[in-house]
Amino acid sequence: MSKKVKGRQERLQGRVTNIEKTDEKKKDEQGNLWKKCIITVELIGFSKRTPKKILPMKVKGKQIKLLRWCCFDWHYKISTRKTLEPNETKAILLEKPTITTYW
Amino acid sequence: MTPRERLLEALYGEEPDIVPLFEIEINKPVVKEILGRNPNGAMDFYEVYSKFGLDGINFWDVPVPVKYLDAKSFIDDWARIWKTSTNDVTYYINGTINSIEDFEKFSPPNPYDYSRLDRLHQVISNNKDQLAVVGGIHDGYEIPSQMRGVSNFLIDLYRNPSFVKKLIDAAVNFNIELAKAMIDIGVDAIISGDDYAYKQGPMMAPKHFRELIAPGLKKIVDAVHKKGIPFIKHTDGYIYPILEDLIGTGIDALHPIEPRANMSLKDVKDKYGEVICIIGNVDVTNVLPFGTIEETVNEVKRCIGEAASGGGYILSSSNSIHNAVKVDNFKAMIDATRKYGIYPHIVK
Numbered sequence: 248m249s250k251k252v253k254g255r256q257e258r259l260q261g262r263v264t265n266i267e268k269t270d271e272k273k274k275d276e277q278g279n280l281w282k283k284c285i286i287t288v289e290l291i292g293f294s295k296r297t298p299k300k301i302l303p304m305k306v307k308g309k310q311i312k313l314l315r316w317c318c319f320d321w322h323y324k325i326s327t328r329k330t331l332e333p334n335e336t337k338a339i340l341l342e343k344p345t346i347t348t349y350w
Numbered sequence: 351m352t353p354r355e356r357l358l359e360a361l362y363g364e365e366p367d368i369v370p371l372f373e374i375e376i377n378k379p380v381v382k383e384i385l386g387r388n389p390n391g392a393m394d395f396y397e398v399y400s401k402f403g404l405d406g407i408n409f410w411d412v413p414v415p416v417k418y419l420d421a422k423s424f425i426d427d428w429a430r431i432w433k434t435s436t437n438d439v440t441y442y443i444n445g446t447i448n449s450i451e452d453f454e455k456f457s458p459p460n461p462y463d464y465s466r467l468d469r470l471h472q473v474i475s476n477n478k479d480q481l482a483v484v485g486g487i488h489d490g491y492e493i494p495s496q497m498r499g500v501s502n503f504l505i506d507l508y509r510n511p512s513f514v515k516k517l518i519d520a521a522v523n524f525n526i527e528l529a530k531a532m533i534d535i536g537v538d539a540i541i542s543g544d545d546y547a548y549k550q551g552p553m554m555a556p557k558h559f560r561e562l563i564a565p566g567l568k569k570i571v572d573a574v575h576k577k578g579i580p581f582i583k584h585t586d587g588y589i590y591p592i593l594e595d596l597i598g599t600g601i602d603a604l605h606p607i608e609p610r611a612n613m614s615l616k617d618v619k620d621k622y623g624e625v626i627c628i629i630g631n632v633d634v635t636n637v638l639p640f641g642t643i644e645e646t647v648n649e650v651k652r653c654i655g656e657a658a659s660g661g662g663y664i665l666s667s668s669n670s671i672h673n674a675v676k677v678d679n680f681k682a683m684i685d686a687t688r689k690y691g692i693y694p695h696i697v698k
Contacts, residue, residue, distance in 0.1 A: 284694070318692070329365070330363075
């Protein structure tokens, strides 16, 4: 189902298994306090954007860590799905960790 | 990220930058109040959706009059009687297919008729990929039941299922072609608007839904998927008894999870949130028409708290922005979504 989003890259998805809050914080223009978090995600597949894509065995079930700014209560739910950005997806598929995507 | 990308990301079960906003319809009197003048054509509706900050716009396939009974009533090209009310909203009155013989004399309309598609043409050619444009069709329940008259059709389900199948086939085949025509014009998604339920439960037995209605819906969903775009299903009412079968047709999104029919956004998200995108369900029965701005904001927070986590969620009213909705509450719903619906952002 990707006719209308041609050119947009595939995105891995996983399930959040842990969220660790760091000490780093920032305030946005509306006064909301955002905390830098290390989110641990267990990879489960690709998003519906690329429905025929199958997760390579080498990354299936792999636990990866992502950095995110989190703020609202609903950002801290465990066991929910997490969609990775295209550059994070690429880093994992190429097995080349970055400062913000590692394992 | 454009509004179109935002809405599509949610439909694909992904996490956009902010929770997207969508309404299947904003009734004419509300559009008039926002514009400060009578809307004149599709682009006036587009202007309201766009200026108010919605991420997608929908245009339904509307009844096409073939014979006027009086100044306000007409029979459409599906042999249904409609009446336009004083506030300029068109309501279904009854069907005129009283027998199999009547149906055999009936010819379905042409799905490629330009008059059905000109609003989509106009909007898509001016859109520049800004809003997601959704094409509104029907599936195998509303047209057949309205052609026969709803009570007659529900009796037919028991007494004359072969007649029901013929009616459903006609509606399904027409709507497959109509969806294809809309997709060829450039819509980003298709939505079907047939309501299967009222507040207490489905209008038909789950068995009849499974055996007669769901297969027709699945045919349409498959045809839309073959053309490469997502399919949204709208139905009001308490739909738990048919929900598994409905999701089994392969729909990509479900709207609006009606709270006043005891449908729980949290429950549907928890059970099906990884299979489909959830669209809903800010209360449009009490809160948006009669509540305060504070109550509206709290209702938005409830929806986001229950369904936004993990993506695959689009916020909307629990039906449409009807005549009684306060414009200030509608605006508060949009502003609150932009404020409290921001997803975790990537650390750069």
